Amino acid sequence: RFDDHRYLELKGWDCEGELWFTDTKRNIHSQIYYHFYQIFTRKFVHPSERYLAVTGWGGGAFRVSKDYGKTWQLVQFSPGENEPNGDSSPPYDDIISFTVVNDQGFLQTKHSLYMSSKPFDDPRVVTGGPGIPYTASDGSVGRLEPGSAGEAWGMVYMTKRALVNSIHQFKSNYQNMPDAVPKVKNYTGWDHMRCDMDAGR
Structure with a gap:
């Protein structure tokens, strides 16, 4: 249960x-x-209303909604280099918590923080936008063009370590990302999913 009017049912x-x-x-x-x-x-912990994210037991790819729960889409972890061994997603045993607040998701593990982008698309790479010229750390130059600048807001989770090597680093919705899960105040929902193994028997 998220609050007095929103809940999940298994x-x-x-x-x-x-x-x-x-x-x-x-x-x-x-x-x-x-x-x-x-x-x-x-x-x-999930007080967010417009952006909803629901992961399952394995902690791998999961589903999100960007329209208050009307429709759901599969979200991914950014390819490779999120984990020290090169994996893109954390092992379940390392996961501590999943928090969705202010339309942004945060998956905290024992040694990393995975997060989605801030909840908007950079206007420079939406249809009709001018694109984003950039200079990479190796000195190469390029341009992110509308329609080919990576996933839309909220649709990929990555660590700040992986962001350094990603094209997303040049987009405004990935600037000034936090180093910790934001504090959540006055949350009235459940802070753990609950299930009765004997329900319905």
Whole structure:
């Protein structure tokens, strides 16, 4: 439960199955996962309303909504170099918490902070924009063009370590990214997903 009007509902057996989202104020009832969803067992704090992110047990690629939960899309970790061994996503045993606040997601692990972009697209790379000229750390120059400047806002999670080698570093929605999960005040929702293994038997 996120608050008094938004919650997740798992339909299945043994805490695995379909996952649905409901917002009673906006009259939204949408299906996030169609089968085999397993609950995320780490700390889960989610006051954000427009941008929703729901990860599962494995902590790998997961689903997000950018329209209050009406529609859902698959989000990815940036390719490679997020982890010290070159993997793009953390092992589940290393995950501490997942927080979504102010339309931005933060996955905290034992040694890294993964985050989505700030919640807007750089106007220079949207349709009709002028593009973004850049100079890389090796001195090479280039330009990010509209339509070929990487994923839209909120659709990729990466560490600040990986950002240094990514084209996203030149976009305004990746500037001045935080070094820690923002503090969340007055959260009224649950801070862990809950599931009764015997429910429905």
